[in-house]
Amino acid sequence: MSTTLQDLVNRAVFYSTEVQTHFGGLIADAEWEVDFTADPHLTFSTENGVVLRARPHLLGSESSRDKTWLWGWENVNDFPEAVVGLSHDVRKFGAAEEVTELTTSELDLDEELALRLTLAAKEATGKWAHYPAEAGAGTTVWLLVDADALVLPQPQVKVSVRALMQGLTQTTVSDHRAAIESYVAKRGIPVEELPAGGLRMLFADGSADLSFDDERRISNCDMNTPLEGEAAEQYAKAAAGAPAEVGTESTAPRPDSTTAPTPASSAAAGDESVHHPAEAAGSSAVSDSSAPHAEDESAPELVDEAVTTEAPAARSEADTGEPERHAAEETGTEPAPAETDTESAARDEEETPAEKPKKKGLFSKLFGR
Secondary structure, X not given: OOOOHHHHHHHHHHHHHXXXXXXXHHHOOOEEEEEOOOOOEXXXXXXXXXXXXXXXXXXXXXXXXXXXXXXXXXXXXXXXXXXXXXXXXXXXXXXHHOOHHHHOOEEEOOOOHHHHHHHHHHHHHOOOEEEEEEEEOOEEEEEEEEOXXXXXXXXXXXXXXXHHHHHXXXXXXXXXXXXXXXXXXXXXXXXXXXXXXXXXXXXXXEEEEEEEOOOOXXXXXXXXXXOOHHHHHHHHHHHOOOOXXXXXXXXXXXXXXXXXXXXXOOOOOOOOOOOOEEEEOOXXXXXXOOOOOOOOOOOOOOOOOOEEEOOOOOOOOOOOOOOOOOEEXXXXXXXXXXXXHHHHHHHHOOEOOOOOOOEOOOOEEEXXX
């Protein structure tokens, strides 16, 4: 049985949401600049200096003008292998798993497509941070990002519960239970089965009891801090080496909570853009519902005591700040600041357009076919 794009989205959405929130916290209020030479790098800086230097991988681009997505592996702008190589890995993965959307060079856009393709690419490659960079003329370039600083800290109950609640506002999640099982496997979070098909997530600082309806959707979440009672005993047992009761795992390279992308190498200037013909200089803004940002205010407020929250209904079509590709023209306009997963969640609840990092320059080459 072949894998579907929705299967990949389910497996990736919660882990991606947590990483994007962490990413957003690191680059909040920073300007960004990207270089697409043979030594690609993505730099975020403030008036006090560089806050993050990362290695970007061009995944694809979307054009609001042409209403299409173009995969980076199509490489109409002849970017170096260092820039588009990872997108080829996504295509190969798609061919092996029979996921048509990953092997079709150009696709018609809808509200969620860019984010969903990016989530699938994360599951395929094990690269868990992304940045949608606006290149002008309605083109947004979606990048997967590597940096040591993006390694997640040890799991915490509030952070994980927030990732679940926010993830459901990012895009359609068809099987909440499967999505959680994939998330806890990636994060190394011990779980215990509860009566009536529920699931308890265990953390050093607390626990979260999840209930599901007949369609495997989260119907309720009880968060308890600090860790005590039966949950404390279960966590101690798991910490002593008992296997976590996880039902499914991703078929793609599984990221550990400690796995991080390789840092970008020092690069020269001379950025190029990814999609269609154009000229630009080296920075672009990110706008993505799952793009990095600090904290989502639309997520349920979590307190240091037992909390019961109803999970938000999964969005059928989420706003994702997808990268637009196609012809971009040199412009000096500053792209909208990057949004985080938390912000994108806020966007729909309603997503409050937070200010994204501003770009310092333009892509040296605009996208075109």
